[in-house]
Amino acid sequence: MLRYALLGFLNYQPLTGYELKQFMDSSTSFFWYAKLSQVYTTLKSLESEGLLDSRVEAQAERPDRRVYSLNERGAEELRSWLARAMTELEPQKNTFLLRLFFSGESEKENLLAQLHLMRQLHQEQLEVYTHQSPEVIRQTAARSPGLARHAMLWEATRRFGEMYEEMFTRWLEETIEVVHKNFT
Amino acid sequence: MLRYALLGFLNYQPLTGYELKQFMDSSTSFFWYAKLSQVYTTLKSLESEGLLDSRVEAQAERPDRRVYSLNERGAEELRSWLARAMTELEPQKNTFLLRLFFSGESEKENLLAQLHLMRQLHQEQLEVYTHQSPEVIRQTAARSPGLARHAMLWEATRRFGEMYEEMFTRWLEETIEVVHKNFT
DNA sequence: CGCACCATGTAATGCGTTACATGATTTT
DNA sequence: AAAATCATGTAACGCATTACATGGTGCG
Numbered sequence: 267m268l269r270y271a272l273l274g275f276l277n278y279q280p281l282t283g284y285e286l287k288q289f290m291d292s293s294t295s296f297f298w299y300a301k302l303s304q305v306y307t308t309l310k311s312l313e314s315e316g317l318l319d320s321r322v323e324a325q326a327e328r329p330d331r332r333v334y335s336l337n338e339r340g341a342e343e344l345r346s347w348l349a350r351a352m353t354e355l356e357p358q359k360n361t362f363l364l365r366l367f368f369s370g371e372s373e374k375e376n377l378l379a380q381l382h383l384m385r386q387l388h389q390e391q392l393e394v395y396t397h398q399s400p401e402v403i404r405q406t407a408a409r410s411p412g413l414a415r416h417a418m419l420w421e422a423t424r425r426f427g428e429m430y431e432e433m434f435t436r437w438l439e440e441t442i443e444v445v446h447k448n449f450t
Numbered sequence: 451m452l453r454y455a456l457l458g459f460l461n462y463q464p465l466t467g468y469e470l471k472q473f474m475d476s477s478t479s480f481f482w483y484a485k486l487s488q489v490y491t492t493l494k495s496l497e498s499e500g501l502l503d504s505r506v507e508a509q510a511e512r513p514d515r516r517v518y519s520l521n522e523r524g525a526e527e528l529r530s531w532l533a534r535a536m537t538e539l540e541p542q543k544n545t546f547l548l549r550l551f552f553s554g555e556s557e558k559e560n561l562l563a564q565l566h567l568m569r570q571l572h573q574e575q576l577e578v579y580t581h582q583s584p585e586v587i588r589q590t591a592a593r594s595p596g597l598a599r600h601a602m603l604w605e606a607t608r609r610f611g612e613m614y615e616e617m618f619t620r621w622l623e624e625t626i627e628v629v630h631k632n633f634t
Numbered sequence: 635c636g637c638a639c640c641a642t643g644t645a646a647t648g649c650g651t652t653a654c655a656t657g658a659t660t661t662t
Numbered sequence: 663a664a665a666a667t668c669a670t671g672t673a674a675c676g677c678a679t680t681a682c683a684t685g686g687t688g689c690g
Contacts (some may be wrong), residue, residue, distance in 0.1 A: 267545060268677080274552035284641055297547040298463045304678060306643055329641040329686075348549060348556055351564045355571050361451060361540050363481040363607045365532060370459035370600030372532055376472055381537045387539050404465040416554030422625045423547045448602055452649080468669055488650055490671060513658080513669040 273344040280335035374449050385438040392431035399424045452484050457528040464519035558633050569622040576615035583608045
């Protein structure tokens, strides 16, 4: 799947593996992320499949950079992936819910401490979506007027993150209340 | 991670691989699931690590069943996993958001069709959490009075599913509206 | 002086999926 | 007569993580 994320970013402009990782970290990271090592290996395999081209740029007093760019076959692969609509819900995994599900024999205090810690973390994440992300989107979109329709969709994903964290925080408060009152 | 899910279920009672898969499908599947083949291989490796015991039950006119049970070391492993609190948010992946993020050059109609389809799917899933899941929990808890505190936490995870799908549906409606009005 | 950042990659391992293989019983 | 359920597993593959390996620049 990382393949498509990389094709998507390279559809905007040629980039190195290192830069791709940075772009991901500052935009899609809350719904798609990867380690640098995976970015490098995936770029290599995309190039060997003929979906990307690369050239090495020599730099004075810095390591050489390998810049990847999307070629026509890569652009076609991206379009065809986007055209294939999803017809089923994607199964999700959530370790925190798994733990909670099996915590019936845990100490009440440990359970409450874990729930409070999670609330803290989700509130912080909510702050990121409400305060930092809008700025990132505005700045990126400002660099080119052709990106207006893209920015609308970036904003939609940001809004998802915001609503998700709002919901998560509300659920944690509700759950803390229930555990506090009824857990023996 | 599946290891811990299996240890968790086996903490209630001895089960076969096939039964474990069924239990997962009817309870944790929205935040943890696995294929049968993985269940079997993971059980085997848990046994070889000495966390589970198994015995084969011969059956007349049915294939033999291998029943796994948690031993003291397995119970300890489960407890120690539950005791190690999470201190960071778990990164999530969501293919639908990834596609949306890169759909700036897609046809408006295709995009709206995809959003409508997703709304349909999430509304159906919401129905499952509000109508089917409470019954499953009530019935399972009714089988043994010692499961009351467990049932409280099962209910908390169900409630998460309900709130998640509610939120997702609201977000889809908001996004459909935005795309409908502003996407060219 | 040490840490963060820039920059690239390989190797080993682990977790999970898909495909393969078998076969009886029960339900439609 | 066909499909679903019960029941078990192995083999091949793919995606992702962790660890290893290197080395210069800039900042506090």
